Amino acid sequence: MVDPVIIGTVALDSIKTPFGKVDDALGGSACYASLAASFFSKPGILSIIGKDFPKEFITFLNQRSIDTNGIVTGDKTFKWKGYYEFDMNEAKTLDTELNSLLSYNVEVPDQYKDAKYIFLANIDPELQLKVINEIKNPELIVMDTMNFWIDNKKKELLETIKKADILVFNDGEARQLFETPNLVTAAKAALKLVSKAVIIKKGEHGALLFTKDKHFSAPGYPLEKIKDPTGCGDCFGGAFTGYLSKTKDLSEKNMRKAIVYGSVIASYNAEDFGTERLKNINMEDIEKRFDELKSIREF
């Protein structure tokens, strides 16, 4: 059975950083998220590609137990071209070709409709909402977004957030969406919209979890060599949801663990270009880094 269902983009990314470059690599929010989730569960992707999409990429996803029956084929694949400068904190976009994404109107295959866990990775909030409405009886809806939708579809974005159980976004987006510099204030505002929890991703500084009466602060993993941070946020959300769908425990305590697994996989992802690093880590590597994160926060 497919779980979690992940909607998001599947893309061909061309990325340049101070440490090298890569052209037309497998990318997109749904790819990163499902690869991260696949360490824990058997995700299925809802997305669109083009006729130009390399078949070996689909084969690779399937080898990782990712169901791709929810990926439809349009004309040309969504392409993103960007670079990172010296500080590696912010991706600069050189070119975006939306291509087939422009006409995408998600259809959920029957075999996805019984899924209990949904991860709404970054994509148009109207498409995210459509998925929520088509899954029969979800137990947990985790939602990510990005500044583009805050700028361009804020009303639709807020409507979708109100249907989510857990909102995952980064510190800049939290400040922007709730018009406050204070992350605690932003998180409390967000908590009024969702049913369960708010997670704020802070890159190298870790992540924060806010529930109605508790707060958790996950440390960042001290990475010295960051080659390409593309997709780290998607990995975080995918691993978080994947771990919860595996353990079927939605307690605050287990969400804390899920966040740390999310951080671990995101930290590995930054160590190489595109999805390369995720290809050669296993559960042993993940548990090792999980334990390291335990030891660095002990006092």
Add this chain to the structure above:
Amino acid sequence: MVDPVIIGTVALDSIKTPFGKVDDALGGSACYASLAASFFSKPGILSIIGKDFPKEFITFLNQRSIDTNGIVTGDKTFKWKGYYEFDMNEAKTLDTELNSLLSYNVEVPDQYKDAKYIFLANIDPELQLKVINEIKNPELIVMDTMNFWIDNKKKELLETIKKADILVFNDGEARQLFETPNLVTAAKAALKLVSKAVIIKKGEHGALLFTKDKHFSAPGYPLEKIKDPTGCGDCFGGAFTGYLSKTKDLSEKNMRKAIVYGSVIASYNAEDFGTERLKNINMEDIEKRFDELKSIREF
């Protein structure tokens, strides 16, 4: 006995934030640091004031068991005027009157020379070095600095750092001094200069401790209402050194606790203008927030 000895500025601060303002309030790196240290130990200040310095400020410091015999009196007190904008992250300076600081050439009173712990709060690195040379047999030298000295006295600053056991600075200063965006890289470079440890203060994101073979990540306390962040970094360093001088345990494990106490007192300090908040907290408040920081990092 006076311990730790703290050199730094004693100032009259005029501060404006979105939440109010204050004029000619007690401030300066040595004041914040010694008030923070005074919760744990009996610090003594090395600094200079002017004839205009209100006597009641000295009385207040003495009431907190802070020795002020190392404070000499020159012409006029150092004055700083600044403001914080909406985001409260960065102080903007309106006016700096160095006044008596310009002619300050620290003299260490005899009764300070047997101190075992030194906190070199932010001040000219040449004065910091002079203190190191005049204390007879120190067990621990903790050193803070700021971007001004990186810009204007980098050579002297590096000379002084080489005599310190623990360097405490903020993330921006770490990146600037070692010319790298990566904090792990900056910390490793700094570790080559000092004998014991490097601490990077990250404001709301907590603090990092690096020793030769270990790493600790302290969570930030989730503050919703920040009135005035002036002096938080000084409080952190002062409390850190004060706690170590009280416990006389320089193990990495105890340094972790000292960092958390530093974070606790810095977080209280931000809740009101100038040193106001530090006047009405006690050890019970401090232990309460220490325990809260334990619970928010548990997984």
